[in-house]
Amino acid sequence: MSPLNNETVQKAFGVIRDEAKRRRDAFREEPVPKIQIGMATCGIASGALETKNAFEEVLAERKIEAHIRTVGCIGHCYAEPVVIMDHPESGFPPIFYHNVTPGKAKMLAKSFLEEGDPLFEHVLGAMEENDLVPQVLDFPRFNQEKRVVLEKCGRVDPEDIYEYIADGGYETLAKILQLAPNEIIEEVQKSGLRGRGGAGFPTGRKWDLARNADGQHKTVICNADEGDPGAYMDRTLLESNPHQVLEGMAICAYAVGAQKAIVYVRAEYPLAVKIVTKAIGQARELGLLGEGVLGSSFDLEIDVFQGSGAFVCGEETALIQSIEGNRGMPRHRPPYPVQQGLGGQPTVINNVKTLASIPPIIEHGATWFRAIGTEKSPGTAIFSVVGNIVHAGLVEIPMGVTLRTLIFDICGGVPNKKKFKAVQIGGPSGGCLPEDFLDTPIDFDSLIQAGAMMGSGGMVVMDEDTCMVDVSRYFLDFTQKESCGKCTFCRIGTHHLLNTLERITKGEGRDGDLEQLETLSEDIKDGSLCGLGKTAPNPVLTSLRYFRDEYEAHVKERRCPARMCRTLTAFYIDLDKCARGCDACVGSCPVEAIFTTKDRKKGVDQSLCVKCGECMVACPAEYDAVMKVSPPDLAPIIEQAVDD
Amino acid sequence: MAKLLVDNKEIEAKEGISLLQACLDNGIYIPNLCHIHGTDNPSASCRLCFVEIEGEDKPIPSCTVKAKDGIIVKTDTPSVRRLQCTAFKLLMSVHRVDCGHCPANKKCELQRIAKFLKVGLKPKYLELHLKETEVDESNPFLDYYPNRCVLCGKCIAVCKDKHGRAFLTFAKRGLDAVVSSYGEKDVSNLPCGKCLACIGICPVGAITSKDSPHQTA
Numbered sequence A: 001m002s003p004l005n006n007e008t009v010q011k012a013f014g015v016i017r018d019e020a021k022r023r024r025d026a027f028r029e030e031p032v033p034k035i036q037i038g039m040a041t042c043g044i045a046s047g048a049l050e051t052k053n054a055f056e057e058v059l060a061e062r063k064i065e066a067h068i069r070t071v072g073c074i075g076h077c078y079a080e081p082v083v084i085m086d087h088p089e090s091g092f093p094p095i096f097y098h099n100v101t102p103g104k105a106k107m108l109a110k111s112f113l114e115e116g117d118p119l120f121e122h123v124l125g126a127m128e129e130n131d132l133v134p135q136v137l138d139f140p141r142f143n144q145e146k147r148v149v150l151e152k153c154g155r156v157d158p159e160d161i162y163e164y165i166a167d168g169g170y171e172t173l174a175k176i177l178q179l180a181p182n183e184i185i186e187e188v189q190k191s192g193l194r195g196r197g198g199a200g201f202p203t204g205r206k207w208d209l210a211r212n213a214d215g216q217h218k219t220v221i222c223n224a225d226e227g228d229p230g231a232y233m234d235r236t237l238l239e240s241n242p243h244q245v246l247e248g249m250a251i252c253a254y255a256v257g258a259q260k261a262i263v264y265v266r267a268e269y270p271l272a273v274k275i276v277t278k279a280i281g282q283a284r285e286l287g288l289l290g291e292g293v294l295g296s297s298f299d300l301e302i303d304v305f306q307g308s309g310a311f312v313c314g315e316e317t318a319l320i321q322s323i324e325g326n327r328g329m330p331r332h333r334p335p336y337p338v339q340q341g342l343g344g345q346p347t348v349i350n351n352v353k354t355l356a357s358i359p360p361i362i363e364h365g366a367t368w369f370r371a372i373g374t375e376k377s378p379g380t381a382i383f384s385v386v387g388n389i390v391h392a393g394l395v396e397i398p399m400g401v402t403l404r405t406l407i408f409d410i411c412g413g414v415p416n417k418k419k420f421k422a423v424q425i426g427g428p429s430g431g432c433l434p435e436d437f438l439d440t441p442i443d444f445d446s447l448i449q450a451g452a453m454m455g456s457g458g459m460v461v462m463d464e465d466t467c468m469v470d471v472s473r474y475f476l477d478f479t480q481k482e483s484c485g486k487c488t489f490c491r492i493g494t495h496h497l498l499n500t501l502e503r504i505t506k507g508e509g510r511d512g513d514l515e516q517l518e519t520l521s522e523d524i525k526d527g528s529l530c531g532l533g534k535t536a537p538n539p540v541l542t543s544l545r546y547f548r549d550e551y552e553a554h555v556k557e558r559r560c561p562a563r564m565c566r567t568l569t570a571f572y573i574d575l576d577k578c579a580r581g582c583d584a585c586v587g588s589c590p591v592e593a594i595f596t597t598k599d600r601k602k603g604v605d606q607s608l609c610v611k612c613g614e615c616m617v618a619c620p621a622e623y624d625a626v627m628k629v630s631p632p633d634l635a636p637i638i639e640q641a642v643d644d
Numbered sequence B: 001m002a003k004l005l006v007d008n009k010e011i012e013a014k015e016g017i018s019l020l021q022a023c024l025d026n027g028i029y030i031p032n033l034c035h036i037h038g039t040d041n042p043s044a045s046c047r048l049c050f051v052e053i054e055g056e057d058k059p060i061p062s063c064t065v066k067a068k069d070g071i072i073v074k075t076d077t078p079s080v081r082r083l084q085c086t087a088f089k090l091l092m093s094v095h096r097v098d099c100g101h102c103p104a105n106k107k108c109e110l111q112r113i114a115k116f117l118k119v120g121l122k123p124k125y126l127e128l129h130l131k132e133t134e135v136d137e138s139n140p141f142l143d144y145y146p147n148r149c150v151l152c153g154k155c156i157a158v159c160k161d162k163h164g165r166a167f168l169t170f171a172k173r174g175l176d177a178v179v180s181s182y183g184e185k186d187v188s189n190l191p192c193g194k195c196l197a198c199i200g201i202c203p204v205g206a207i208t209s210k211d212s213p214h215q216t217a
Ligand SMILES: Cc1cc2nc3c(=O)[nH]c(=O)nc-3n(C[C@H](O)[C@H](O)[C@H](O)COP(=O)(O)O)c2cc1C
Pocket: A194, A195, A196, A197, A198, A199, A200, A201, A203, A223, A224, A225, A226, A227, A228, A311, A312, A313, A314, A315, A316, A317, A349, A350, A351, A352, A354, A355, A456, A530, A531, A532
């Protein structure tokens, strides 16, 4: 590239950056309080829109001057709606508030903004060091995270490109346009970055293959299909900071020699679609995309493609089929998409998080990136931690942190004094690991070795009340429905696995079932065409390996140790505990299964009971008389008072 | 010409053809349902044509690799047979076995594979799961039997090959997947009356002609 070109790029970008900084400074210097609300899908689902409306109302009503700024996900989904209030005049630092309901919003506006009282009882912490309020950074949920990919999430307004730029965004795009493509690929290779879409393929190598493949019309595709139940990292990233992903895509396109790129998002993510589309428009307007990016000779168009939302469409060959207008069915590889992808042309497909890792790598260098994480899995991992966990949400940690640290220190452990039982990692392709594996470091290879996998980052924590057979049944039900139906093993095999698991949870397990589950699982793994089928048996195989006694209890004793499987449990009322004359449970029962005994205590009619558990909730804590047992014949027979 | 060793027998094959085709051409039978002679993009969906190739740690479908010079192939190892038997039993666990009333009787690939692998047509351990619809009569020329179809996809491929677009397609997902004919009712748009290539290529008796229900390949 000619030096003239360098200067053009520098100059063009300089103008944009100056404008971004000018806008930021103007905003900052305005002497009014700022209210920042987390408004990604997770926030909206917990009522962030209502919270925002409440702030708007109260500000108008009481003529308080303040700016409301919407940002993406701050990561603390358990605390949502979250609000950060910056009111410099009050003498307090910016403060992080949790569970800000509309009522709380109005209260905060009045007390804090009008009277300078920050209402300590609602404060989660301060955003910076100070003498008045404890800092959020002192909590493990904050200080053990390492934010590389999510660094700007929750800080920048995703709908304003200037905020991203003022925060250093698009700086690396301007930088790489002055480098030769192979220098970029070398840097990515040196960084050791591995694909965050699940399999962990080295990203630099993929780009190198694509660069060297023959073809005039190469394409870069950002895979945001994200079909794992419970996983929402990619959605959140796109909703909270779309430009970092677009910047990564632009760098990739320049490095491999593509002029076209596509963001493949599922149509069920309307907010992500809207925000990315808007972001592309803004980037085009500023000349960061389109013909002659920043005045250079590099052209790039990025489009959004809305997928139908089938899980299998996340598989790269099916994804291409789907963009080409065909039924999303995987095909045999090789040829790989980097050789023959969209329209038969070389195509790079990378996950959202992979692409979003690129700008920080280019900015700080491969050596910096390698210093985070482990030797073979450099960088960070992002998980959406859900299930029986105190601080659910999006967490970004350096690779190599143990499961124990992540679950117990960072996410606060299991709530309600329950015992930890297992953690499911990697969604329907992953596995369940028991307590013994809590010291496993989180990295691609250690997780595979333990029988789970990184997957795309779904993590479900389960407490002692979870039935492992039922968990397998749940995942198999998912994969079985999502199988594209193309190949024999996946289409029919997963159905038989599900069928057997269903029988077992109903207490209809037979001798030989477990052995058949095992052999069929192995065959499905070895025989299936694509990754869906190859990994579908993992939940069964790992739970059979680590929780076999639970399966055996179901099959041999018709007993569900977690007392979860309805057919295998029964409710009864302990007559020694039941308070005479207390009718609390009676009204709670939806099927009128609770009768009165002759000494005016209560009993459950087992032939009517549907095992909903409502009576157990209804029974006052001081009596705690409703018992749940498995197998069901442990419930004593209690006689009903004879009506006269 | 490529020279390769299959089950200790040296065979010759045209460079570029699939290993499966090379074996079949040389009289070495490997069970297969979805393979189409001469295609460049194998469907690789039936998962029956597994072989072991020296240097690879797991069995590979032979329709997906080329017959390369010097490779050493085994078609009858225990792991190959295990996968083939499982795939076959799985297919038969969703199959209405009623050969007496089936136009494919005696020419049926499933019968051939059963004999070759020495497994019965009716599965012993797996529960039989049949679809509710026995016959889909919606196409004006063709009848389709979901409980006979092995979803090899050959009918769709041959249709596309003949007419530049397929008048048949896969529909639904998972175990419910079927071949469907787009519900095209306007007879003048359908070339099927003069074609029937799909019937000819079906390895079982899953598509029949409304005019001559007993006609097959
Ligand atoms: C059934 C199935 C579903 C997948 N879903 C996704 C997905 O939602 N997002 C994703 O990035 N990769 C998904 N993948 C992996 C992709 O095929 C591909 O490997 C990945 O997008 C490559 O990107 P990476 O190298 O950045 O990881 C899926 C794979 C399979 C087999």
